[in-house]
Amino acid sequence: xxxxxxxDTTYAEINLSALQHNIKILKQHAPQSKVxxxxxxxxxxxxxxxxAEQLQISQQVHALGVARLGEALQxxxxxxxxxxxxxxxxxxxSDLPLLAEHQLQTVIHSQxxxxxxxxxxxxxxxxxxxxxxxxxxxxxxxxxxxxxTLEILKNTKKIQQPVNFITHFNSADELDNxxxxxxxxxxxxxxxxxxxLCSLANSAGVLAWPEAHADMIRPGIAMYGVSPFPxxxxxxxxxKPVMTLKSHLIAVRQHSVGESVGYGASWTAQExxxxxxxxxxxxxxxxxxxxxxTPILVNGRIVxxxxxxxxxxxxxxxxxxxxxxxxDDVVLWGEGLPVELVAKHIGTVAYELVTKLTVRxxxxxxx
Ligand SMILES: *Cc1c(COP(=O)(O)O)cnc(C)c1O
Numbered sequence: 001x002x003x004x005x006x007x008d009t010t011y012a013e014i015n016l017s018a019l020q021h022n023i024k025i026l027k028q029h030a031p032q033s034k035v036x037x038x039x040x041x042x043x044x045x046x047x048x049x050x051x052a053e054q055l056q057i058s059q060q061v062h063a064l065g066v067a068r069l070g071e072a073l074q075x076x077x078x079x080x081x082x083x084x085x086x087x088x089x090x091x092x093x094s095d096l097p098l099l100a101e102h103q104l105q106t107v108i109h110s111q112x113x114x115x116x117x118x119x120x121x122x123x124x125x126x127x128x129x130x131x132x133x134x135x136x137x138x139x140x141x142x143x144x145x146x147x148x149t150l151e152i153l154k155n156t157k158k159i160q161q162p163v164n165f166i167t168h169f170n171s172a173d174e175l176d177n178x179x180x181x182x183x184x185x186x187x188x189x190x191x192x193x194x195x196x197l198c199s200l201a202n203s204a205g206v207l208a209w210p211e212a213h214a215d216m217i218r219p220g221i222a223m224y225g226v227s228p229f230p231x232x233x234x235x236x237x238x239x240k241p242v243m244t245l246k247s248h249l250i251a252v253r254q255h256s257v258g259e260s261v262g263y264g265a266s267w268t269a270q271e272x273x274x275x276x277x278x279x280x281x282x283x284x285x286x287x288x289x290x291x292x293x294t295p296i297l298v299n300g301r302i303v304x305x306x307x308x309x310x311x312x313x314x315x316x317x318x319x320x321x322x323x324x325x326x327x328d329d330v331v332l333w334g335e336g337l338p339v340e341l342v343a344k345h346i347g348t349v350a351y352e353l354v355t356k357l358t359v360r361x362x363x364x365x366x367x
Pocket of ligand 1: 038040087168201202203204218219220221222228
């Protein structure tokens with residue numbers, strides 16, 4: 001299935017059927033809602049253009065969401081015709097003609113953007129999403145200025161009517177946090193009786209807060225098969241990992257009690273064992289801060305990292321009974337080893353791990 005070049009190196013296998021499966025699951029949770037597939041940051045490291053193409057062909061989603069104008073322009077250049085929403089809107093007023101030219105929908109989250117839009121001399125009307133700050137306090141109009149802003153937008157000919165509405169939760173992944181329900185309420189109150197579309201839910205919102213589904217859901221991480229919740233596995237949620245980061249053993253070594261391994265000699269063997277060396281390191285995006293004990297899947301069984309992660313290699317303790325050989329398969333995360341679990345050991349989140357693979361790691365797509 002893999003071509004020769006990728007066979008002996010480290011690569012990320014991207015499973016397109018898993019992507020389709022996860023979207024199906026998300027739709028089952030929110031059957032009344034359309035899907036905006038969030039593919040910012042190179043589709044969370046999964047390859048934005050390839051996934052967008054796939055999503056366009058499969059017709060499973062209604063629109064795409066990105067964080068940067070550059071991402072949207074790349075999509076248009078690649079022939080993606082699906083609606084695209086700029087989740088943070090435009091950063092420069094001088095970019096507005098590009099939005100019009102490429103039919104990019106934009107969030108309006110600030111007075112600066114509002115003024116830029118009102119002062120523009122666009123001839124085409126932009127589709128806009130007015131952002132309410134329900135508690136994240138990062139982007140969006142404060143509830144006290146929301147109605148005034150909405151009135152202004154309803155009375156301008158510069159935009160496509162009606163105005164649509166969007167908000168983003170700060171704690172939807174915390175299932176017992178009481179903060180989310182009043183945020184949903186606030187949004188519903190502020191947008192009541194308005195004709196525009198409403199969108200509130202990221203992945204956690206889709207899976208845990210049905211009241212937040214509304215017209216459009218905006219799943220990112222769950223679409224890639226990763227659980228957004230600290231205490232609920234992707235398996236429990238019936239999600240399948242889309243990315244599996246794979247590599248191979250490049251050395252298998254006898255290792256005696258008392259010997260250390262790697263830079264800084266940070267780990268020393270307590271007994272005789274066999275160590276494996278894997279061709280992956282922080283030069284590939286595997287975090288250097290991964291501590292000894294971080295799980296790695298070798299020939300289908302979990303073994304711990306020992307010693308420091310280096311640029312091109314990591315070492316694992318295969319155990320004294322190891323029969324593993326040079327060339328054997330290794331999974332760093334994905335199928336058989338959820339990236340959430342690896343992230344927890346490293347003290348980060350799965351979002352960061354999948355997003356931070358470097359250009360050295362080829363993406364290999366399979367059905
Ligand atoms: C990134 C993003 C999402 C997707 O969040 P996930 O937690 O990955 O599902 C949704 N909405 C907005 C505005 C975003 O920026």
